[in-house]
Amino acid sequence: xxxxxxxxxxxxxxxxxxxxxxxxxxxxxxxxxxxxxxxxxxxxxxxxxxxxxxxxxxxxxxxxxxxxxxxxxxxxxxxxxxxxxxxxxxxxxxxxxxxxxxxxxxxxxxxxxxxxxxxxxxxxxxxxxxxxxxxxxxxxxxxxxxxxxxxxxxxxxxxxxxxxxxxxxxxxxxxxxxxxxxxxxxxxxxxxxxxxxxxx
Amino acid sequence: xxxxxxxxxxxxxxxxxxxxxxxxxxxxxxxxxxxxxxxxxxxxxxxxxxxxxxxxxxxxxxxxxxxxxxxxxxxxxxxxxxxxxxxxxxxxxxxxxxxxxxxxxxxxxxxxxxxxxxxxxxxxxxxxxxxxxxxxxxxxxxxxxxxxxxxxxxxxxxxxxxxxxxxxxxxxxxxxxxxxxxxxxxxxxxxxxxxxxxxx
Numbered sequence: 118x119x120x121x122x123x124x125x126x127x128x129x130x131x132x133x134x135x136x137x138x139x140x141x142x143x144x145x146x147x148x149x150x151x152x153x154x155x156x157x158x159x160x161x162x163x164x165x166x167x168x169x170x171x172x173x174x175x176x177x178x179x180x181x182x183x184x185x186x187x188x189x190x191x192x193x194x195x196x197x198x199x200x201x202x203x204x205x206x207x208x209x210x211x212x213x214x215x216x217x218x219x220x221x222x223x224x225x226x227x228x229x230x231x232x233x234x235x236x237x238x239x240x241x242x243x244x245x246x247x248x249x250x251x252x253x254x255x256x257x258x259x260x261x262x263x264x265x266x267x268x269x270x271x272x273x274x275x276x277x278x279x280x281x282x283x284x285x286x287x288x289x290x291x292x293x294x295x296x297x298x299x300x301x302x303x304x305x306x307x308x309x310x311x312x313x314x315x316x317x
Numbered sequence: 318x319x320x321x322x323x324x325x326x327x328x329x330x331x332x333x334x335x336x337x338x339x340x341x342x343x344x345x346x347x348x349x350x351x352x353x354x355x356x357x358x359x360x361x362x363x364x365x366x367x368x369x370x371x372x373x374x375x376x377x378x379x380x381x382x383x384x385x386x387x388x389x390x391x392x393x394x395x396x397x398x399x400x401x402x403x404x405x406x407x408x409x410x411x412x413x414x415x416x417x418x419x420x421x422x423x424x425x426x427x428x429x430x431x432x433x434x435x436x437x438x439x440x441x442x443x444x445x446x447x448x449x450x451x452x453x454x455x456x457x458x459x460x461x462x463x464x465x466x467x468x469x470x471x472x473x474x475x476x477x478x479x480x481x482x483x484x485x486x487x488x489x490x491x492x493x494x495x496x497x498x499x500x501x502x503x504x505x506x507x508x509x510x511x512x513x514x515x516x517x
Contacts, residue, residue: 165452165453165456165457166413166417166453174402178402180402180405180406180409181409181413182408182409182412182413182416183412184408184412185405185406185408185409185411185412186405188404188405188408189401189402189404189405189408192401192404193401201389201392201393202374202378202380202389204388204389204392205380205385205386205388205389206380206385208382208384208385208388208389208408209380209381209382209385211385211412212382212383212384212385212411212412212415213366213381213382215412215415215416216382216415216416216419216420217366219416220416220420252365253365253366256365257365
């Protein structure tokens with residue numbers, strides 16, 4: 118299979134990290150989102166939402182949305198529980214991530230990393246929303262080691278991806294003790310890779 | 318089971334519509350989101366994200382996030398395919414809905430319906446983002462009757478909920494012929510209920 122991706126993307130990194138944990142082989146197709154690579158007619162025919170990551174199977178079928186791709190890849194593995202309610206809880210955290218966490222924490226990082234001066238006025242609202250998301254995570258992690266079933270799952274990967282680079286968006290994680298301890302637990306996986314590691 | 322909800326909420330309506338299709342009995346607990354009912358210590362202990370809908374099972378376990386609740390309730394039913402890739406596609410559309418569709422189309426409706434004057438300057442950006450989401454849907458529905466596997470699924474409910482009241486957010490659906498035909502197909506389900514129907 119092929120993964121269309123952009124190395125600094127936390128959404129892409131989710132899929133790369135899971136594929137590494139699963140020990141799966143795939144082709145990494147690097148696109149430059151700043152150069153319009155995801156807005157070409159060819160790419161839009163694959164994903165009309167014009168976004169990476171995009172998974173392409175060997176038979177040509179494609180799947181978009183990082184958390185949907187993770188769910189598909191993790192089915193039947195250790196990283197997705199089989200119990201119906203536990204699957205619901207995994208999805209609960211992944212929808213929380215895409216609605217409350219990514220749109221604030223990832224967007225603040227994007228504005229800082231690429232110095233979008235005209236978007237800096239968005240930052241106060243993004244900081245407020247992002248801190249509220251981190252507070253919800255901290256509250257959960259004060260009582261549990263992981264997000265679902267007290268073991269690693271794709272819910273942890275979904276929330277790890279942009280939290281672990283939160284400081285690039287000027288989110289100070291110092292006061293989030295439980296989050297910092299959890300970040301370290303996720304990193305301990307023997308197949309851990311960094312967001313900057315180019316897949317072979 | 319109990320559903321904590323707010324009748325005008327499209328996110329809540331998703332769960333109510335699915336429960337009606339499934340013929341499931343439940344208690345409807347009406348909360349007033351404008352009066353702070355979702356920010357009380359009691360409610361935040363159930364859902365720290367402070368949002369409806371929230372499903373509470375008879376054993377006291379709770380599940381948040383409309384699309385996660387739908388996935389849990391639909392497992393094993395006609396409204397969620399059993400094939401792994403098809404489940405991935407259902408989730409792809411549900412994540413698209415929560416990332417691109419709801420934050421524009423539902424938010425514009427909210428600003429108009431509750432006359433949040435100080436938020437009206439958000440509307441031009443919301444209209445642009447919402448139209449882009451509708452364009453993606455229209456493109457898909459030009460080729461298919463439903464979002465996944467050419468039959469009704471929770472992906473259709475997820476996208477139906479705020480699209481069918483899009484005009485309350487001043488989205489003109491006249492030029493979206495395929496979307497309008499699909500809205501009518503969804504409405505034809507024998508257990509269809511309206512967003513304004515108070516569950517018994």
